[in-house]
Amino acid sequence: MTASALDECTVAIVGLGLMGGSLGLALRGHCAHRIGIDIDHGGEAGAIEAGAIDEFAPLATAAARADIVVLAVPVRQVALLAGDIAAWMRPGRVLTDLGSTKVDACAALDSVDERIETIGGHPMCGREVSGITHADGTLFQGARWVLSPTLRTTEYARALVGELVDAAGAIAVDVDRHVHDEAVATASHLPYVIAQALAGTLVEADARTSGVAGRLAATGFRGATRLASGDVQMWLDVLATNEANVRTSIGSMQRHLADLADALDDAERLEHLLRGGRAAMETARTIDRD
Amino acid sequence: MTASALDECTVAIVGLGLMGGSLGLALRGHCAHRIGIDIDHGGEAGAIEAGAIDEFAPLATAAARADIVVLAVPVRQVALLAGDIAAWMRPGRVLTDLGSTKVDACAALDSVDERIETIGGHPMCGREVSGITHADGTLFQGARWVLSPTLRTTEYARALVGELVDAAGAIAVDVDRHVHDEAVATASHLPYVIAQALAGTLVEADARTSGVAGRLAATGFRGATRLASGDVQMWLDVLATNEANVRTSIGSMQRHLADLADALDDAERLEHLLRGGRAAMETARTIDRD
Numbered sequence: 001m002t003a004s005a006l007d008e009c010t011v012a013i014v015g016l017g018l019m020g021g022s023l024g025l026a027l028r029g030h031c032a033h034r035i036g037i038d039i040d041h042g043g044e045a046g047a048i049e050a051g052a053i054d055e056f057a058p059l060a061t062a063a064a065r066a067d068i069v070v071l072a073v074p075v076r077q078v079a080l081l082a083g084d085i086a087a088w089m090r091p092g093r094v095l096t097d098l099g100s101t102k103v104d105a106c107a108a109l110d111s112v113d114e115r116i117e118t119i120g121g122h123p124m125c126g127r128e129v130s131g132i133t134h135a136d137g138t139l140f141q142g143a144r145w146v147l148s149p150t151l152r153t154t155e156y157a158r159a160l161v162g163e164l165v166d167a168a169g170a171i172a173v174d175v176d177r178h179v180h181d182e183a184v185a186t187a188s189h190l191p192y193v194i195a196q197a198l199a200g201t202l203v204e205a206d207a208r209t210s211g212v213a214g215r216l217a218a219t220g221f222r223g224a225t226r227l228a229s230g231d232v233q234m235w236l237d238v239l240a241t242n243e244a245n246v247r248t249s250i251g252s253m254q255r256h257l258a259d260l261a262d263a264l265d266d267a268e269r270l271e272h273l274l275r276g277g278r279a280a281m282e283t284a285r286t287i288d289r290d
Numbered sequence: 291m292t293a294s295a296l297d298e299c300t301v302a303i304v305g306l307g308l309m310g311g312s313l314g315l316a317l318r319g320h321c322a323h324r325i326g327i328d329i330d331h332g333g334e335a336g337a338i339e340a341g342a343i344d345e346f347a348p349l350a351t352a353a354a355r356a357d358i359v360v361l362a363v364p365v366r367q368v369a370l371l372a373g374d375i376a377a378w379m380r381p382g383r384v385l386t387d388l389g390s391t392k393v394d395a396c397a398a399l400d401s402v403d404e405r406i407e408t409i410g411g412h413p414m415c416g417r418e419v420s421g422i423t424h425a426d427g428t429l430f431q432g433a434r435w436v437l438s439p440t441l442r443t444t445e446y447a448r449a450l451v452g453e454l455v456d457a458a459g460a461i462a463v464d465v466d467r468h469v470h471d472e473a474v475a476t477a478s479h480l481p482y483v484i485a486q487a488l489a490g491t492l493v494e495a496d497a498r499t500s501g502v503a504g505r506l507a508a509t510g511f512r513g514a515t516r517l518a519s520g521d522v523q524m525w526l527d528v529l530a531t532n533e534a535n536v537r538t539s540i541g542s543m544q545r546h547l548a549d550l551a552d553a554l555d556d557a558e559r560l561e562h563l564l565r566g567g568r569a570a571m572e573t574a575r576t577i578d579r580d
Contacts, residue, residue, distance in 0.1 A: 124506055144506060175502055183503035186495035191514040194484055196567035197546035203570045204542050205476035212465055213473035214573075216414055216434060223513050224481040228571045232564045236557065243554045250551045252494050254544060256487035261540045264533045267526065274522045277486035280493045281518045283504075 020072030021135025024052030185245030310362030311425025314342030
């Protein structure tokens with residue numbers, strides 16, 4: 001018999017960094033039991049102390065006992081771990097992930113042991129900090145949580161993971177894996193690439209102005225570059241698994257920058273472009289309020 | 291006789307938008323009297339109601355009575371107004387401005403009636419809102435306020451405007467007009483141009499993904515594009531008076547983006563670039579804590 005509702009489930013969380021730890025905290029009281037595994041980093045003791053998990057266990061043991069396994073590891077590790085973990089799980093149980101890109105992760109979830117049900121997931125939130133010490137049970141509140149179907153997705157798997165998303169306070173959004181990766185290339189990965197490029201640009205301007213540019217970088221600048229402080233290893237994983245889409249987004253960005261540069265000496269054209277960009281931002285804010 | 295300290299001064303603020311209104315509020319109790327003038331917009335009644343000024347008067351009258359005149363108008367209007375206002379002021383009185391670029395504004399302040407003392411100014415703060423209704427006496431708290439000398443700057447003018455900067459809670463930084471404009475092209479104007487280009491890029495990605503890109507734009511994206519909501523007319527003034535430097539900054543940004551795009555299929559090179567950008571951001575934060 002498979003538990004039919006989250007509150008009867010044992011949830012195993014693989015990876016106890018910011019995301020896994022925060023999910024553990026968010027699920028407190030919403031599931032029967034939380035087991036944590038932090039393969040390389042040994043964060044289990046900290047996670048128990050923080051109240052993010054109830055116990056820790058070796059990966060195979062945890063997988064065998066769980067009704068839901070959540071892979072909260074960098075996206076390239078999802079592909080490495082999914083097959084083994086599924087093989088340890090009991091038939092009819094559900095495997096999902098929190099990976100930042102979905103084409104590669106869903107391909108791994110497509111091809112696991114056919115007795116296991118899978119669905120890809122990506123909570124659209126994040127911080128520029130990492131690790132269990134920054135775990136926060138409210139991290140997912142109000143965030144969109146993409147669910148991408150795999151060849152192993154059943155109605156049951158979608159419903160159960162949907163319950164988990166609800167319990168975390170997030171909003172489930174069903175999105176095809178390819179559409180997801182193309183969308184986040186611009187909505188999420190490009191802002192990181194831009195923050196990185198802007199940081200490099202400031203270093204050059206700082207050299208040209210004997211340090212004045214850095215001293216005059218005000219609030220607007222810090223808002224625009226905040227993302228560059230993110231965990232490099234995590235971002236290398238993200239960019240490596242979404243290379244073609246990110247390249248397309250950077251190309252689009254380069255064309256818009258060139259248009260603006262060309263219009264700098266044409267007041268009418270510049271005003272047209274700036275009003276268009278401002279209107280686009282207003283539209284984006286309206287969408288966000290849905 | 292010239293009043294020797296701010297608390298004996300009558301301050302005239304020309305322009306009662308966000309900056310002028312906020313300055314009026316910040317100076318409450320720090321000067322003898324505050325006169326406001328809002329040439330085209332008729333914001334005087336609102337400014338009195340908000341407590342930002344004590345009275346309003348026609349421009350010529352206010353200039354004749356003031357010990358300090360602060361031009362809180364878009365930067366291209368500084369050049370249009372400075373000569374006339376100086377001609378109405380009494381000998382030995384001080385004229386300054388809050389313009390976002392300093393080469394053009396200081397050129398105007400160089401060439402006013404030689405009995406008037408002048409110094410260029412630029413408080414490095416701002417909001418994505420405008421108008422007297424958003425005026426805030428704490429707007430300048432902790433911000434850097436650039437002071438750029440003109441041909442009419444005396445020790446007295448520097449000291450008196452320095453007192454005004456202190457009273458507003460800001461930190462005076464003496465910077466040559468050319469160095470200022472080169473520095474802010476990257477530290478302040480480029481982030482706006484980038485936010486604009488990013489907004490345009492999102493519109494394209496949104497069309498390619500049937501609206502998914504816009505729906506998935508999370509916190510990081512909104513932080514990166516917040517500046518695009520700024521007042522277009524104000525930004526047209528800023529960009530028009532700093533065209534060459536902004537063009538240089540956009541060029542530098544485009545080279546950094548191209549480097550990152552080129553490195554997407556070279557993990558070692560990409561990691562090197564991302565670690566460099568992250569370190570640059572950490573350095574920028576340290577500078578900011580000075």
